[in-house]
Amino acid sequence: MRHPHKVLLLLLVSAHLAVFAREDKPGTALDLRIDSLLSRMTIEEKVGQLVLMTFRSKSAVDSTALSPALEAEVQAGKIGSLLNAVGADLTHRIQRVAVEDSRLGIPLLFGFDVIHGFRTVFPIPLAEASTWEPDLVRQSARVAAVEAAASGLHWTFAPMVDIARDPRWGRIAEGSGEDPFLGSLMAASRVMGFQGEDVGDQTSLVACPKHFAAYGGAEGGRDYNTVDISERTLREVYLPPFEAAVKAGAATIMCSFNEIGGVPSTANSHLLTDILRGEWGFQGFVVSDWGSVAELQEHGIAATHEDAALLALTAGVDMDMEGNAYHDYCMELVQSGKLSVEVLDKAVRRVLRVKFMLGLFENPYRSASSDREQKTILSPSHRQLARDVARRSLVLLKNDAGLLPVREGTGLIAVVGPLADDSESILGPWHAAGRAQDAISVLRGLRARAGKRILYAKGCEIDGNSTGGFAEALDAARKADVVIAVLGEASSMSGEAASRATLGLPGVQEQLLDEILKAKKPVAVVLMNGRPLAIPGIHERATAVLETWFAGVEGGNAVADVLFGDVNPSGKLPATFPYSVGQIPLYYNHKNTGRPPVDSVKWNSKYIDSPSIPLYPFGYGLSYTRFVYRSLTLEKLRISPGEHLKVSVEVLNAGDRQGEEVVQLYIRDLAGSVTRPVKELRGFVKISLRPGEARTVNFILTPASLSMLNPAMKRVVEPGAFLVQVGGNSRDVLTGRFEVSGD
Ligand code: NOJ
Secondary structure (H helix, E strand, O other): OOOOOEEOHHHHOOOOOHHHHHOOOOOOOHHHHHHHHOOOOOOOHHHEEEEEEOOOEEOOOOOOEEOOHHHHHHOOOOOOOOOOOOOOOHHHHHHHHHHHOOOOOOOOOEEOOOOOOOOOOOHHHHHHHHHHHHHHHHHHHHHHHHHHHHHHOEEOOOOOOOOOOOOOOHHHHHHOOOOOHHHHHHHHHHHHHHOOOOOOOOOEEEEEEEOOOHHOOOHHHHOOOOOOOHHHHHHHHHHHHHHHHOOOOOOEEEEEEEEEEEHHEEEHHHHHHHHHHOOOOOEEEEEOOOOOOHHHHHHHOOOOOOHHHHHHHHOOEEEEOOOOOHHHHHHHHHHOOOOOOHHHHHHHHHHHHHHHHOOOOOOOOOOOOHHHHHHOOOOHHHHHHHHHHHHHHHHEEEHHOOOOOOOOOOOOOEOOOOOOOOOOOOOOOOOOOHHHHHHHOOOHHHHHHHHEEEEEEOOOOOOOOOOOOHHHHHHHHHHOOOOEEEEEHHHHOOOOOOOOOOOOOOOOHHHHHHHHHHHOOEEEEEEEOOOOOOHHHHHHHHEEEEEOOOOOOOOOHHHHHHHOOOOOOOOOOOOOOOOOHOOOOOOOOOOOOOOOOOOOOOOOOOOOOOOOOEEEOOOOOEEEEEEEEEEEEEOOOEEEOOEEEEEEEEEEEOOOOOEEEEEEEEEEOOOOOOOOOEEEEEEEEEEEEEOOEEEEEEEEEEEHHEEEEEEOOOOOOOOOOEEEEEEEEOOEEEEEEEEOOOO
């Protein structure tokens, strides 16, 4: 890999369009098998297929044996799927109960949150998105699937494809950031990686794009909070990655906890039936989020859990995760005539179809074994890929006076900061089967590279008030030529239920930086965090800043590779960094307003006490070399609505090192029948250039990439003027202009 590649969403997705859809032609052999099985099932057994429960062990002492209550339920066919049962031996044992001891022997589906790697933990998804390399991200998902499938798993609750414009929301870490175009490519790539060429292959997992929909739009960035957005924002911003995931063949989808404009997703037939199945042709099944069916009562849209079950199932939620609503009430609902057997059957069919597609009826164990686990899990090639993805995901935010890479001949290097030797946080907030003992901390990675030249002093904790370690850190800084300060958040500060109201460094970390600056040595701050932070003070005071997110099991080695210049950083931000929390939401593809900000004029859209621009814009990231953009050329200045337009730009490596650059293309529709964003990403290419080398990069703007939803929500290309903007980030661009004619 590493060849320059052009990313075209439609091409990428259409290649895999058929993966799931082909299985679902009515009247096929598969349908006949489903019908035959369905005809033998009791209502109770049917309901059982719609129930997903978490694995509960027999006791704390024997954590790998099924609790008697769960075993009885599986035997009775009252549970069709389990989550959080992991490991070939354990899943075998439970599957045997389903297959051998239940009346119809319908195999269980085993699900788990394999979000960014299984035991070989990759960088968090937000970091993977910073590579701007969808194919690399596909490979990472593939490795996760290979390992998890060896451990008896069938189904991952991933990818998380929620667009997030608010970094206070902790779950921004699990997704691909703020942009629907980049997010759609990453969503499709992950689905392809998890599901492989064929979901039925024993190394594949069924993907579950989540959380449908607009979960990232929570008011105030507070997890689970209310979402109130227009149909246009829903369709333009939040839905595209889901559509891309469905088109890539995703066989299941998880609905979200939130409501949108008064209707919780778990009861939202507009989303789950009209859009998902009607418009997009989704053939798989929808699973609720944890307890979200029962929570319809808390939302205040169902009076009882029974009502909640009826509402959710009727709206299109086929499976109830860990909430007991379907388990406890669906039988009664059918018996009382409130729920028709047709609605029940439809959901059961969808679930059974996925089980058939996985090949579970032929091989319920899918050849998972401890032998296979041992051979695949954390294999050298998996670790190597994790290291590669990690180093390609690091984003250089500042590098004054070329401080980085650390020069050959540098003497002592002081490594300070509470995250330097943290091999737990580096795995990120949701690290599946990952273990801290397998992870390389930054300190370990640096020691492996620079040995005895490293002086280490922790300085302070991630959070808390103690400055007791400051003196030791300052002492180390005084002795050294260069200081590397590893600062940021604990992994538990992002992810689910981890929203923050402030976005600076927690605890006394900024003070620690002030303290070591007293040594008057250049300081490179290595940031570790799960979200964009508001850190203008760090930007001002540090000589260099490297964003490393939570870089996974090989994170420390990857950081050393970049700090010492074995690898030239090429990551670009998938989300905007604000100056202050008060600016949020702050994203690049905003509207112009009638009064765009102008510094010298008061009466326009800005703050009087904060900049209105970002600290670091979307798409931003430096390199150890310097790229110059020139000669933006449009093949034509006027095209018809159905025409393609070739756009070229020359990129020169004006520095003295080989480097990679993500060349980004944005458009702006200057006057539409509805207002359009000031920029919309429509293409990007990652290229590698030798020192002094220049390359012409070509983009093709298609009618699809110029189209928009008109007031009737129809996708059209409207006549009028467009800007095309090309550069190395969303702020610094060359601009051209063309017209789409009215004919
Ligand atoms: C709740 C989370 O919102 C969801 O993302 C996850 O997949 C489930 N819990 C299962 O762990």
